Amino acid sequence: MPDPEIPVVSITDMGMVRAVQVRGGAVEVTFTPTFSGCPALHTIRAGIEEAVRGLGAAEVEVRSTLTPPWTTDWIAEDARERLREYGIAPPAPAGDTGLIQLTPETTRCPRCASFDVRLTASFGPTLCKRLYVCNACQEPFEGFKSV
Numbered sequence: 141m142p143d144p145e146i147p148v149v150s151i152t153d154m155g156m157v158r159a160v161q162v163r164g165g166a167v168e169v170t171f172t173p174t175f176s177g178c179p180a181l182h183t184i185r186a187g188i189e190e191a192v193r194g195l196g197a198a199e200v201e202v203r204s205t206l207t208p209p210w211t212t213d214w215i216a217e218d219a220r221e222r223l224r225e226y227g228i229a230p231p232a233p234a235g236d237t238g239l240i241q242l243t244p245e246t247t248r249c250p251r252c253a254s255f256d257v258r259l260t261a262s263f264g265p266t267l268c269k270r271l272y273v274c275n276a277c278q279e280p281f282e283g284f285k286s287v
């Protein structure tokens with residue numbers, strides 16, 4: 141199923157589904173929401189349940205867990221490409237940068253690929269995204285916040 145906020149990637153691409161357990165006809169799915177502040181949680185839950193029922197499961201239980209917390213590193217490589225094509229800057233890998241980050245995360249313009257961008261607001265239309273403006277082509281665009 142597509143991410144309700146980003147139709148080009150599915151929740152599995154985003155690395156949100158953590159575990160699937162099957163007991164008889166019952167299926168238990170555990171997922172980690174991308175951000176606890178995302179308003180799409182209910183939609184995701186309902187979407188997973190519907191998808192699993194569609195596969196023939198009689199009983200579906202969908203649980204969300206915040207431990208371990210979701211990280212942008214769980215996003216599948218090909219999903220990052222599709223995000224870029226869709227016009228959303230994929231997050232820079234959070235990686236093993238440790239506690240001290242000397243360089244800010246690199247974000248590039250999805251239209252002209254320039255790194256010369258500036259952040260216009262900490263949070264975009266949802267808590268998951270940031271708004272940037274490209275200094276090279278003057279286009280505003282959305283970027284993921286690396287967590």
Ligand SMILES: [Zn+2]
Pocket residue numbers: 249250251252253254274275276277278279
């Ligand atoms: Zn640009």
